[in-house]
Amino acid sequence: MVKITFDGIEVEVEEGTTILNAARKIGGEVVPPAMCYYTPLKGTGGKCRACMVRVAAGSAKDPRPMPKLVASCITPVQDGMVVENTTNPDVLAARKGVVEMLLINHPLDCPICDQAGECDLQNFAYEHGTSGTRYEEERRTFDKIDIGPLVQLHMTRCILCYRCVYTADQLTEKRVHGVLGRGDAAEIGTYVENIIDNEFSGNVIDVCPVGALTDKTFRFKNRVWFTKPVDAHRDCPTCSGKVVLWMRGNDVLRVTARKDEYNEVQEFICNTCRFDKKDANNWTIEGPRKIARTSVISANHYELPVLNVNVIPNLPGSTEEDLQSTPFNLGRQV
């Protein structure tokens, strides 16, 4: 076990843990954002530079600071390391620069994009970026490629995080898509118009931090914030069957895997669950999903106020029962 100080908070983690995971052990506001790092996938990280932090002291043995900001998702911790994230203005300034660079070629078509509302890049830019752009040149554009009937590819929105490539490599047998070209011309594609039809290929939609890979069966159906996320499960022979249904009324508009607080999927789901089971009768519904109050998805979703708080102690039993049966007793402690 090694001890590090992250933003003034001491945390003890196992040797070989990355700085990012150590920060996630603390949790909350201090966790650096990550656009390309994805815990369940091996080899991810180090590409988007969103998680850069300053190491003020390398280790207890050698307390010199690291000369440059480091990507926290691929830098392992050392005993006595002192890391600065939100406490260092340099880091925040660098992050602002990262947002600007990521958005250089991003079309900013959020009003059209189906990912809007649950987009990592949108959140990242909102929290760390500036509202204006200094970029005046033509933005990079691509010819539209059809990669099959289930997944819609919008190459202009891609930030080349490589998550989908790792997903296809590590989850499925034969990967048909990858990054073609180099530098500015690099793009996600399926060489010679191949079609992605693997049973687990739909997971590239969930891992994509932006709207580059979206669900074709949900395309323009509704906005994320008008649908209601509900946890559900079914007995699936190929996958865990644990999903989130995005419902509008009684219609299931979209099925996704369950994402944790860092927008990472722990249990990937199969295409049958994702694309074919769009009927609420196919699923056992567990209950509404908890969505952060700050998310646009919880906009206009009102919760019942906590009424009937116990103000009179030792009420008679019959009165207690009466209060229990009223519809507004949700917060009541008996």
Added chain:
Amino acid sequence: MQSLSNRAKKLEKKPMNFSERMYLPAIFQGLSITMRHFFKKKATIKYPEETRPMSAVWRGLHVLKRDEKGRERCTACGLCAVACPAEAITMVAGERKRGEENLYREEKYAISYEINMLRCIFCGLCEEACPKAAIFLQNDKVAPARYERDEFIYGKDRLVEPMPIQNL
């Protein structure tokens, strides 16, 4: 009963004198007030024929604007609907087909767009939320009175700005 404040005054009912008993002076006094009002400036207007001048920032009936090429600006992003405190706006989005590029500005457009003018409180938050400068509240139009409730649900036929007249 004794008064609490000791400020109560005892009223005495005096008998009316002659002129008071005639009632005529009081009638003429009242009539003169009425007559004076005939020559005063009227507080009301004859509404449908005359209208009052409206403030430049008046928020009236909505309009869905077209761009300079006559294409609909609205892309059915739903931000107006989520911003709407009265939840008056609903929409259905659709994908633009090939050959419709002169009708819709973006690849997504609103197949239907409805505002319930009975729910709308004309706060203008939709106008503020719109990222495409598509919806505006006009400062010269008010939602007119109608007989049926469903007539207040304004669809695209009444909201979208009419096509500009082409120069022939």
